[in-house]
Amino acid sequence: DTGxxxxxxxxxxxxxxxxxxxxxxISEHNRLYWYRQxxxxxxxxxxxxxxxxxxxxxxxxxxxxxxxxxxxxxSTLEIQRTEQGDSAMYLCASKWSTNTEAFFGQGxxxxxx
Amino acid sequence: xxxxxxxxxxxxxxxxxxSIINCAYENTAFDxxxxxxxxxxxxxxxxxxxxxDVSEKKxxxxxxxxxxxxxxxxxxxxxxxxxxxxxxFCAASYAGGTSYGKLTFGQGTILTVHP
Numbered sequence: 001d002t003g004x005x006x007x008x009x010x011x012x013x014x015x016x017x018x019x020x021x022x023x024x025x026i027s028e029h030n031r032l033y034w035y036r037q038x039x040x041x042x043x044x045x046x047x048x049x050x051x052x053x054x055x056x057x058x059x060x061x062x063x064x065x066x067x068x069x070x071x072x073x074x075s076t077l078e079i080q081r082t083e084q085g086d087s088a089m090y091l092c093a094s095k096w097s098t099n100t101e102a103f104f105g106q107g108x109x110x111x112x113x
Numbered sequence: 114x115x116x117x118x119x120x121x122x123x124x125x126x127x128x129x130x131x132s133i134i135n136c137a138y139e140n141t142a143f144d145x146x147x148x149x150x151x152x153x154x155x156x157x158x159x160x161x162x163x164x165x166d167v168s169e170k171k172x173x174x175x176x177x178x179x180x181x182x183x184x185x186x187x188x189x190x191x192x193x194x195x196x197x198x199x200x201x202f203c204a205a206s207y208a209g210g211t212s213y214g215k216l217t218f219g220q221g222t223i224l225t226v227h228p
Contacts, residue, residue, distance in 0.1 A: 042218030104156035
């Protein structure tokens with residue numbers, strides 16, 4: 001499968017714990033995006049990378065959230081001290097910078113209990 | 114600030130009917146308008162997209178109509194099928210600059226096609 005891969009698919013964690021999600025983009029894509037989708041809503045932009053550089057962060061991305069893309073390939077999104085309001089689907093998308101189409105992974109569904 | 118507004122929230126049509134979903138945007142700097150289809154438990158998948166230099170684009174049973182002056186665009190699904198039952202999102206993004214490719218999504222429309 002050469003699509004965008006996200007792991008894990010589901011994560012249940014206790015409030016206050018740290019969680020980390022991984023995204024493996026399509027191999028030739030240099031742009032990688034993270035979005036958050038809550039139930040019944042459209043995805044909301046969190047942050048994006050061009051190669052290893054993080055170029056933009058949304059105000060939704062509080063200081064408990066951090067994202068990295070250390071070698072310009074896979075990316076990780078970490079949430080520290082999780083809160084119940086962090087429960088959502090976290091989506092990753094990738095694209096080539098000169099193309100318009102972004103391809104989404106299947107997402108990681110986070111449930112904070 | 115909600116920059117892309119989508120309606121209706123839900124839509125029920127009979128098999129063979131036409132499904133119409135509407136979106137309106139505020140930011141005139143947007144110049145790429147895709148529609149995504151999402152099935153439960155899956156990520157969004159690109160269905161069809163349009164640039165503002167054309168007023169209509171058709172791909173199979175799916176058509177986007179675009180009205181630049183009104184800042185509105187819509188998705189028409191002809192001959193709707195039960196397999197089209199899904200959530201549909203309109204979106205918008207910028208042509209260039211550092212925000213190129215960042216998508217702003219509408220709230221989504223849950224489409225149900227009855228057999």
